[in-house]
Amino acid sequence: MSIKVGIIGLGLQGTKYASLLHDGKVKGMALTAVNSRSEEKRDYVQEHFKEVLFYQDYHDLVKNEAIDAVIICVPHFQHVAIAMEALAHNKHVLVEKPLSVHTKELEELNRLAEEKPDLRFGIIFNQRTKPAYQKLKDVLVERIIGNIRNWQWTATKTWRPLAYYEQNEWRATWNGEGGGVLINQASHHIDLITWLFGMPEKVFAHLKYGSQRDITADDDVTAVFTYMNGMSGVFTSRTHDFFGTDRLEILGDKGKIMIENGDWMNMKVFDQEEQLWSKKLSLAEFKTMEQNSPYYQEKMLDYREVKQNPYVSVMENFMESITENTRLFATKEDGERNVELINAIYLSDWLQQEVSIPFDQSLYLEKLHALMEKEREG
Incomplete structure (x- = not known):
């Protein structure tokens, strides 16, 4: 069938x-x-x-x-x-x-x-289907690197020439797309952020609009997330970095994970929480750490040859x-969380202040409609 x-x-x-x-x-x-x-x-x-x-x-x-x-x-x-x-x-x-x-x-x-x-x-x-992110999800659920302290994601492999925007009049416009790089290319990263780390409690963002491209919407995004459990995260994306990077770093109590380009993972795991062994470390041992580094296991997982x-x-x-x-893989509810976080990032920049989630949806719509009207007026 x-x-x-x-x-x-x-x-x-x-x-x-x-x-x-x-x-x-x-x-x-x-x-x-x-x-x-x-x-x-x-x-x-x-x-x-x-x-x-x-x-x-x-x-x-x-x-x-x-x-x-x-x-x-x-x-x-x-x-x-x-x-x-x-x-x-x-x-x-x-x-x-x-x-x-x-x-x-x-x-x-x-x-x-x-x-x-x-x-x-x-x-x-x-x-979400990429093996590296599937593995990362399992690692985080199993808390292999302990409680997550913070993460940072530089997602700038989203370079686009002007011709990309000129192929359709609706691209990177408030009336056609409802935004630029954040709601288009970076929405995949925002989805992974909510899937891997959950929804933040607050967000503070700084965006640039048409800073390096002849568009009315955003082409440069930086956002800082804070979570109820004390975790924090920083996300950066832009469409004008030809030498772009895709690197996710996650720091936990028991180690660190780095993922490059969504297909290569490096994971370092201590035998006990960092705050525990650091208390036992003498000043002399600290000064000679390069020769006597604390014990940890390192694993490298390479998915670059996976044909998928x-x-x-x-x-x-x-x-x-x-x-x-x-x-x-992703449900309607996942889609809703994605839209909510994207909206919160935009609203934070428009208000130039930290925004709590959930936020005032009517206020967001009011601000969006104002941008749409300004765009129509030229």
Whole structure:
């Protein structure tokens, strides 16, 4: 049995997913229909995806009773409305990140989803599928490096030339995307942060808007997170660092973990908590630590040779959640947390102060609408 899938939106991601499904790369799923408002895409579909139904209006696609599930790949502001209509027509839903632009519009979606408990609702956070992050999640759950004191993530392998933004008028705009690097490229990192460390209690952020690119939204982000358990974190991302870095460092009571590029992990673990052996250390021993360093075990895990398509992994997991009730990599609730933290980061910068979570959703919407209006006025 194959799950019959309709793809709504044939931009870069939608076309990529359609090709994977059409070429049989995703077991248990069959591309049945696609949607695009573009007449040019109709010709593309007829040439490349023979026997696949084409709909210029997504309303007609979701009404097709032969379709079991939809994958939504349209601009951010349309995600919730299309997802709700798909649920209303009893379709399983997989949404490209982010789930939404702001948390306020999720209330009605949640009510509808509660009425459809048998329908699966997933988010395409493909970074969760990487073996290094899967291993890291297990290590943190098992508390192998003890209580986490702090973490810092430099995620600047998000360089984009101006041509990237000029390919679509909605890119990096408040009216088209609801933001820039934070809500687009960095939303994957924000998802991993909430998945690995949980939601922070407070956030303080500093963003730059169009600082190095001719855009109205953000191209540079720094955010500081504090948690109820005393843990803290720092996140940095930008689109103008050609020599970008992707490094996550996590310091715990019993050791430290570093992950480079999402595929290589170095883990150092003490035989006891750092604060315990440090109390026993004499001044003389401290001065000769290079020759007599405290005992720890070091492990290096290299996943660079792992052959894995994360998009295929997400779609196969989505299929298995429908057919075998397998837990989704990322649920609707995960998508909500992602939007909430992104909104909190923006709001902190707009208010130039630390923001507690949860925050005033109406205030966020008011500030966002003001930016959208200013952008429309040019």
